[in-house]
Amino acid sequence: MMSITEKISTELQHLSNPEKREIFPRFFKAGKGEYGEGDRFLGVTVPDIRSVARRHKDIALDEIRELMQSEWHEVRLCALLVMVEKSKKKDDGLRRRLFDLYLSLTERINNWDLVDLSCRFLVGEYLLDKSRDILYRLSQSPLLWDNRIAIVSTYAFIRKGELENTYALSDLMMHHPHDLMHKAIGWMLREAGKRDPERLYGYVLGHRADMPRTMLRYAIEKFSPEERAVIMQRV
Known part of the structure; x- marks a missing residue:
């Protein structure tokens, strides 16, 4: 039986677009010496990744951490978007755990889109009533x-x-x-x-x-x- 992280990875792989899989490494500067060097792409659009994230928004934080170790850019983005979905709950304890988890993973939040689609919600909104x-x-x-x-x-x-x-x-x-x-x-x-x-x-x-x-x-x-x-x- 597949683990939830394997299931999410498989769902994203099934959404792969061959043309985008070709384009994304250039767009996100994944070549040698570039800021995204070595990253790998399935070629999945953000709307499709959001749909997968919403379906799996109740996964555990340990499973999110596991997803964030993926070699695939879109799997990591999906994990971050799951975190964003979770952060919508009015649960201060959960939001603190998400904040701590996020900051423990910044080496894996390693391209501009991963940062820009997540940090406002998981860091900025958490800090609205706290020290900056x-x-x-x-x-x-x-x-x-x-x-x-x-x-x-x-x-x-x-x-x-x-x-x-x-x-x-x-x-x-x-x-x-x-x-x-x-x-x-x-x-x-x-x-x-x-x-x-x-x-x-x-x-x-x-x-x-x-x-x-x-x-x-x-x-x-x-x-x-x-x-x-x-x-x-x-x-």
Whole structure:
């Protein structure tokens, strides 16, 4: 008889799309020397993975941990989406266990989509009424994925109108060496700007000389053409 982890893996394999299986390793930079080096893909879309996750949302945390050891990217994403489903329950003890489990697995949350589809719910929303100190520790981690979790988790705060942590973490990681972080920080600044456009304008105007260009472009994407032209001028 199949274990639940074998069953989930088999279900995902049956949803494999040969064309996407060919494309995904290039899209997620799984080649030698790239940030996703060595990752393997079944070629399953996110909507299909969500459907599998919803069907299996009651599996045990130990089974989630086992799924997270899979060589297949989509199996790990499914495990994370199961965690997101579980986090919807109004159970503080469960949400704490999910938070702890998530942070124990960040080496396996090893691509931008895995981070972005999960951390807002499992880290950000959990911390809404708690200390945010863990985000600052994650921001200083040598692991790229910890750094991305730190900034993208602030999306939960932004949605509540709380912008301080987004700007503080942006300051701390402004000169991060990786383009994936430039994109993530720029994205979160853009989201913060939807809540307070004047603050974002002042921030990017003050940092335009030393902010990485990719970060800057992402941050000002919603500005008018005239505003973007002013901001993109080097001082």
